[in-house]
Amino acid sequence: MDAKEIYTRLVSQFGSERILAFRDDAAGDPFVLIRPESVRGVMQFLRSEQSLDFDFLSLITGVDYPDQLTVVYHLFSYSQTHKLVVKVELPRASPRVDTVESIWPTANWQERETFDLLGVEFVGHSNLRRILLPEDWDGHPLRKDYQQPDEYHGVSNW
Amino acid sequence: MQSYIDALIQNIGILQQVPPLIIYTAAILLGCAVVFGYISVVAMIMIYAERKVAGHMQSRYGPMRVGPHGILQSVADSIKLLLKEDTVPDKAHRFLFKLAPLLVFAGAFVPFAVLPFSEHLVISRMNIGIFYILSLAAIEVIGVIMAGWASGSKWSLYGGMRLAAQMVSYEIPMALAVLTVVAFSGHLGLHEITHAQGKWPWEWFASPLKSPFTAVGFVVFYIAGLASTKRLPFDLPEAESELVAGFHTEYSGMRFAYFFIGEYTAMYVVCAATAVLFLGGWNGPFPGVVNMLGKTFFLLFVMIWLRWTLPRLRIDQVIFVCLKVLLPISLICVIGAALQAVLF
Amino acid sequence: MQDFLQTEEILVNMGPQHPSTHGVLRLVIRTDGEMVRETYTHIGYLHRCAEKIGENLTYKQFVPYTDRLDYLASINNNLGFCLAVENLAQIEVPERAAYLRVMGAEMNRIASHLVSYGTLGMEAGAFTPFFYGFREREQLVAIIEKMCGARLTYHYARLGGVMRDITPEIARDTREFVRTMEQRWEEYNTLLSFNEIFIKRTANVGIIPRDMAIGYGLTGPCLRGSGVEWDLRKDDPYSLYERFAFTVPYGDGRMGTVGDSWDRYWVRMVEIKESLKIITQVLDGLPEGPIMGKVPRVLKLPVGEAYMRVENPRGELGFYLVSDGGTKPYRLRIRGPSFCNLSIMNALGRECLVADVVMILGSIDVVLGEVDR
Numbered sequence: 001m002d003a004k005e006i007y008t009r010l011v012s013q014f015g016s017e018r019i020l021a022f023r024d025d026a027a028g029d030p031f032v033l034i035r036p037e038s039v040r041g042v043m044q045f046l047r048s049e050q051s052l053d054f055d056f057l058s059l060i061t062g063v064d065y066p067d068q069l070t071v072v073y074h075l076f077s078y079s080q081t082h083k084l085v086v087k088v089e090l091p092r093a094s095p096r097v098d099t100v101e102s103i104w105p106t107a108n109w110q111e112r113e114t115f116d117l118l119g120v121e122f123v124g125h126s127n128l129r130r131i132l133l134p135e136d137w138d139g140h141p142l143r144k145d146y147q148q149p150d151e152y153h154g155v156s157n158w
Numbered sequence: 159m160q161s162y163i164d165a166l167i168q169n170i171g172i173l174q175q176v177p178p179l180i181i182y183t184a185a186i187l188l189g190c191a192v193v194f195g196y197i198s199v200v201a202m203i204m205i206y207a208e209r210k211v212a213g214h215m216q217s218r219y220g221p222m223r224v225g226p227h228g229i230l231q232s233v234a235d236s237i238k239l240l241l242k243e244d245t246v247p248d249k250a251h252r253f254l255f256k257l258a259p260l261l262v263f264a265g266a267f268v269p270f271a272v273l274p275f276s277e278h279l280v281i282s283r284m285n286i287g288i289f290y291i292l293s294l295a296a297i298e299v300i301g302v303i304m305a306g307w308a309s310g311s312k313w314s315l316y317g318g319m320r321l322a323a324q325m326v327s328y329e330i331p332m333a334l335a336v337l338t339v340v341a342f343s344g345h346l347g348l349h350e351i352t353h354a355q356g357k358w359p360w361e362w363f364a365s366p367l368k369s370p371f372t373a374v375g376f377v378v379f380y381i382a383g384l385a386s387t388k389r390l391p392f393d394l395p396e397a398e399s400e401l402v403a404g405f406h407t408e409y410s411g412m413r414f415a416y417f418f419i420g421e422y423t424a425m426y427v428v429c430a431a432t433a434v435l436f437l438g439g440w441n442g443p444f445p446g447v448v449n450m451l452g453k454t455f456f457l458l459f460v461m462i463w464l465r466w467t468l469p470r471l472r473i474d475q476v477i478f479v480c481l482k483v484l485l486p487i488s489l490i491c492v493i494g495a496a497l498q499a500v501l502f
Numbered sequence: 503m504q505d506f507l508q509t510e511e512i513l514v515n516m517g518p519q520h521p522s523t524h525g526v527l528r529l530v531i532r533t534d535g536e537m538v539r540e541t542y543t544h545i546g547y548l549h550r551c552a553e554k555i556g557e558n559l560t561y562k563q564f565v566p567y568t569d570r571l572d573y574l575a576s577i578n579n580n581l582g583f584c585l586a587v588e589n590l591a592q593i594e595v596p597e598r599a600a601y602l603r604v605m606g607a608e609m610n611r612i613a614s615h616l617v618s619y620g621t622l623g624m625e626a627g628a629f630t631p632f633f634y635g636f637r638e639r640e641q642l643v644a645i646i647e648k649m650c651g652a653r654l655t656y657h658y659a660r661l662g663g664v665m666r667d668i669t670p671e672i673a674r675d676t677r678e679f680v681r682t683m684e685q686r687w688e689e690y691n692t693l694l695s696f697n698e699i700f701i702k703r704t705a706n707v708g709i710i711p712r713d714m715a716i717g718y719g720l721t722g723p724c725l726r727g728s729g730v731e732w733d734l735r736k737d738d739p740y741s742l743y744e745r746f747a748f749t750v751p752y753g754d755g756r757m758g759t760v761g762d763s764w765d766r767y768w769v770r771m772v773e774i775k776e777s778l779k780i781i782t783q784v785l786d787g788l789p790e791g792p793i794m795g796k797v798p799r800v801l802k803l804p805v806g807e808a809y810m811r812v813e814n815p816r817g818e819l820g821f822y823l824v825s826d827g828g829t830k831p832y833r834l835r836i837r838g839p840s841f842c843n844l845s846i847m848n849a850l851g852r853e854c855l856v857a858d859v860v861m862i863l864g865s866i867d868v869v870l871g872e873v874d875r
């Protein structure tokens with residue numbers, strides 16, 4: 001199935017108040033935008049529905065836009081060989097979204113990385129700690145307004 | 159040896175004035191010095207040989223810089239080790255930490271008292287020679303466990319524990335393999351065992367023509383010897399990809415060198431003992447010493463060869479090989495050898 | 503026994519400085535004697551925040567930085583990033599350049615697998631495979647050095663094409679290498695692959711069932727070792743891979759169970775052979791033509807985003823590129839295959855022996871430069 005068909009399928013399952021939009025106007029991959037509250041339900045559906053069968057979570061990442069923080073999920077299915085990009089938009093001040101760790105174990109580390117570098121809080125994550133940076137690091141470096149500290153434990157960063 | 163000294167005292171007048179105790183002590187110290195010099199040289203040669211053989215097996219040259227073809231490499235290394243700082247970790251138990259390398263070295267050193275180089279070139283013709291070697295080899299275990307525990311490092315502790323498990327288990331098949339030979343020689347002395355074998359390979363205990371049981375015993379003894387000297391595929395106590403360097407992780411300088419020389423000396427002892435027990439000792443077509451050294455160094459070469467070819471076993475597999483393979487085989491061999499010795 | 507013999511579990515710190523952690527990985531293992539009860543993986547010791555660096559550099563400037571991700575397979579990394587940018591910018595790559603990229607990537611794949619062969623042997627305690635692997639790798643690196651002048655960080659694939667054309671001498675050397683490597687491959691198997699002790703150490707160790715492999719997002723030889731017949735070069739071809747004939751090896755549990763360490767090892771060994779086939783086909787069918795497409799001096803990408811994934815020696819290497827129409831990426835996310843492959847370590851490293859942890863880690867074959875980025 002291509003992305004458009006999957007989108008129609010999702011809308012018929014969850015309704016258009018949860019599945020917000022489908023965009024393929026910009027260059028590159030089309031994506032489906034969903035409401036942050038319904039991430040777990042939609043993802044569970046994408047994973048378990050026979051005809052969709054998204055068994056492989058390729059990538060979770062976040063993008064820091066000026067007015068919101070977007071979390072992007074790249075899904076792929078080995079059996080159906082189709083792919084889908086799902087996005088949720090979160091407020092920059094307190095980005096919170098449900099974890100999908102129980103659906104794909106690989107989300108564990110990828111969500112930790114997104115938390116570490118972008119500060120997205122994944123609710124219900126079993127071990128949401130920094131993964132790449134030291135535990136006592138300040139801030140989230142991939143935020144656009146991130147200020148690099150001058151020193152870390154007396155070691156100059158410059 | 160004692161008879162030589164007695165003869166010496168009788169022939170040289172001035173020695174009769176000196177109390178015999180002093181002469182004997184001096185003779186013992188002199189003997190120690192000679193053996194110490196000998197094993198240091200042998201260890202150096204072996205370390206050089208190992209690096210050179212390894213190099214050529216791995217399509218490279220090995221040491222090439224110090225002296226022609228790097229023959230002085232071992233000398234350079236020993237000088238380096240002598241000059242290195244001797245560190246003791248904070249968490250170490252200082253006394254045991256310092257004692258351990260000496261124990262390991264001593265364990266490898268004392269068997270030279272009975273190892274014959276030829277019919278007459280031997281320090282002591284002890285009538286329980288092989289028993290003496292096997293029992294004193296156990297000192298090394300204590301030294302290694304001590305080193306592992308006293309270092310205050312978890313990796314060292316692991317190395318010590320592994321060695322304890324490994325060496326204690328492998329002593330059983332080793333001793334049983336010796337018994338197959340003893341069944342024929344009827345004696346524990348190394349001279350008597352050598353005299354029970356002839357000049358040619360088919361007259362040795364390693365030959366199935368002489369006895370199939372001792373031939374199997376030879377293989378068992380050599381494998382157990384590999385295990386007790388911590389050589390691949392049994393080098394778990396110092397498995398560097400798992401335990402960094404095992405029990406000698408924390409040692410430096412001369413103390414490390416003691417472990418090193420101790421290890422190579424233990425290898426030499428095992429190979430020499432194998433040569434005496436199963437390969438006819440100094441018997442052979444050449445003068446005695448040449449035969450003996452030739453056989454010993456051939457066995458050492460096989461050890462080096464195995465080391466640079468095989469991967470390492472896992473601890474459970476090591477114990478499995480010992481208790482479920484070697485032990486039953488060696489028990490059957492002992493019974494078979496005893497029956498053969500009595501009936502034929 | 504247990505009433506009067508007290509035993510204690512100890513926590514052991516394996517790394518970040520340890521001979522078998524492939525760099526600066528830190529494993530904390532909770533052990534009960536030789537048994538490992540739990541493994542915790544700590545990463546980040548090599549973190550440079552390559553993604554942040556990417557946001558501050560133009561597209562062309564970032565290509566050499568991709569060399570430093572998986573430093574054993576830099577051409578594959580270059581290729582992934584270049585394809586992502588070219589996809590979004592609609593840059594046409596000449597056929598000859600695409601062929602040369604494939605050749606470079608496959609040579610680099612062999613070089614990377616040779617290192618993996620050597621280190622896995624080393625972890626099993628056999629030293630000689632390491633030197634054997636590096637002997638052939640040296641020959642290969644010498645060829646790549648003639649192609650692009652570097653020995654580790656090649657920067658061979660550039661935006662729009664490749665850096666330099668190959669000379670007849672390089673083609674001759676490469677054919678020579680293919681011949682040698684085919685013979686040596688047999689030698690490798692005699693020395694390590696079918697060695698009884700090596701099989702005992704790897705078969706039935708670190709078994710990853712099919713579903714677990716997919717769930718943990720494993721890719722590359724780790725996924726194929728678990729019996730999934732999936733290779734992006736075959737199933738989602740890029741850079742004209744569809745023109746080359748090769749088979750995709752996958753684990754069949756020949757020595758034990760499907761998905762054990764030996765299967766993963768064997769997949770890599772067979773891949774070396776398949777890569778040799780591809781290299782020969784590239785040399786045979788190399789079309790004439792330019793090696794560089796038309797790339798504007800100041801490259802501006804249209805607004806949009808693209809996720810490009812390529813088959814790197816360790817698995818699916820993905821570049822997620824968000825462009826706001828400027829000369830620099832708005833956001834660049836690198837999906838390192840080693841990062842996802844390593845995440846299974848916590849699940850695999852339990853109720854096994856200390857020696858098994860080392861073998862499992864070796865068979866997953868991570869490069870820390872890419873895990874930490």
